[in-house]
Amino acid sequence: MPSATEVLRDVVLSRAGDESEWVTAQLAALGQGAPERDLHIFLGLAPRRLGKADLDPTEDERTAAEAARPGWSLDGWSVDGAARVLALLVHAGQRPFAERFKDLRRTADAAEMIALYRGLPVYPEPETLHFEAGEGLRSNLKPVFEAIAHHNPFPRDHFDEHRWNHMILKALFVGSRLSPVVGLDERANPELARILREFAHERWAAGRPVTPELWRCVGPFATDGAALADLERALSEGGAGAKGAALALAASPAPEARRMIEGRPEADDIAAGRLDWTTLEAA
Amino acid sequence: MYIDPHAHMISRTTDDYEAMAAAGVVALIEPAFWIGQPRTFVGTYVDYLSSIVGWERFRAGQFGIRHYCTIGLNSKEANNEELAEGVMEWLPRFALKEGVVAIGEIGYDEQTELEDRYFRAQLELSKELALPVMVHTPHRDKKRGTSRSMDVIEEHDIDPSMVVIDHNNEETVAETLQRGFWAGFSIYPSTKMGNRRMVELLKQYGGERIIVDSACDWGISDCLGVPKTAKLALESGIAEETVRQVCYGNALAAYGQSGQMREEDWLNPPQIDQRTLYEGNSILRGGREPVIGGAAARRSGLIIE
Secondary structure, eight states, X not given: OOOHHHHHHHHHHTTOGGGHHHHHHHHHHHXXXXXXXXXXXXXXXXXXXXXXXXXXXXXXXXXXXHXXXXXXXXXXXXXXXXXHHHHHHHOOOSSOHHHHHHHHHHTOOHHHHHHHHHTGGGOSOGGGOHHHHHHHHTOSOHHHHHHHHSSOSHHXXXXXXXXXXXXXXXXXXXXXXXXXXXXXXXXXXXXXXXXXXXXXXXXXXXXXXXXXXXXGGTGGGOOSHHHHHHHHHHHHTOHHHHHXXXXXXXXXXXXXXXXXXXXXXXXXXXXXXXXXTTTSOOO | OEEESOBOGXXXXXXXXXXXXXXXXXXXXXXXXXXXSOOOSHHHHHHHHHHHHTHHHHHHHHTTOXXXXXXXOOXXXXXXXXXXXXXXXXXXXXXXXXXXXXXEEEEOSSOOHHHHHHHHHHHHHHHHHTOOEEEEOOSTTHHHHHHHXXXXXXXXXXXXXXXXXXXXXXXXXXXXXXXXOEEEEEBXXXXXXXXXXXXXXXXXXXXXXXXXXXXXXXXXXXXXXXXXXXXXXXXXXXXXXXXXXXXXXXXXXXXXXXXXXXTHHHHSOOHHHHHHTOOOOHHHHHOOOOOSOTTHHHHHOSOOO
């Protein structure tokens, strides 16, 4: 089975065109312990020489990525971004990986920062990258936050419950979709359900809409009267919110939850497979 | 469609971005400069450079404006030798970031020995990286400082077509143009250049190699310097083609030599940028007429939702 590095090397070289020789030579030099300055220059030149096009992975490439790291997806990656992550992986540096990562992150431009964080699932010594992952989550650049939160198994595999919950909450705050979050259902927990219900109360009090995706993390823990009352309210408001509430109620273990959606059109859509969390429109 | 090739947006509000976008500014250049008070750590300077290549570029993109920047050690802070030495070590790393269109703004402030040393060192860096140069000319002893800047650039064997001499006035423009450099003019109230004077200069010199900018920053300045000057020039009978040159085309030609600034960036942006870093310009999307002062309505409204 090819390693993550091999997957990326194939992906990059197959899109490098006339630059494949240059890429191969650079990677060889980096692999033999070239100074960090050479790494910086390669990272700077990658978009200039390889372009910034979407990677647009083939089915085979998707499968290879998934095999190398379960949950790792190349969706949303760009050619230059893949080359940058690849260079980091092959560079035989003198310092621990997390230190080199920090140094690059401090001076990264937006596209580099996105690439650096998309690479999280394939870096060595993942347990040393907690601080760095936290810095990325705190970024004010939505695409940098999404480079961690979306299509990335690192949070599912390495975040503790507190950090996981705050990532989900921030996603809702900054208007990011939840469906691309890897491990959303696996990592759902009662504390997150509580936080999200309180967030919904704040939104209602402010007269602002509640994102229907929010209810996805509430449903499995909606067992008491108060939680069901919140879903009842979302259901009564109709539209996308009602669809989200209906999906959440369908996932609730409480028998009364099933009764609340009985006879509603959303229940038919769910039963017929026409409505699920991935098809639900964000409000 | 305008370019403001000198705007310190890190000091400006979202109202300014809205107003600039509404007035037809599609791209701007943020030169690395002094931020109103001296930095006392190399690290704060590094973080500043990192914000102008990162956060500020993203912020501009949200308003449909393409943001570019120049990287350099400014002349004021060149006088702090310890800081200057530290910053110089970091510059090569930043100069290759996405959207860096020049080394700048560099040059003289009080024309000290240290200013001269770091000006020269950065001219060499620009040569090594094949980047254009943006030169800040001094406020005091301006005429001599401007001539001296050009002498030094020639001494370092840099082609004047790669260099924009900025903050020109009536006293410096003839020499700047005659020696083959691009001549920038900063429409900055009370100090550098007014737009009525600018229009007179355009009547006299035409549009070749002249570049208009706002230099808006943390001081009393106007982020609409370029569109307002364009409007005044057109009303004063300056040819449309000349106005387009000085408020758009020349800046693109000069800084485009970096390979980092192309008209396609805003006319036909890469898909991946559109999804992540750039929201697109409403004027280019909807084709509506540029207006000046679009943010005013929001500012004067009572209700905040």
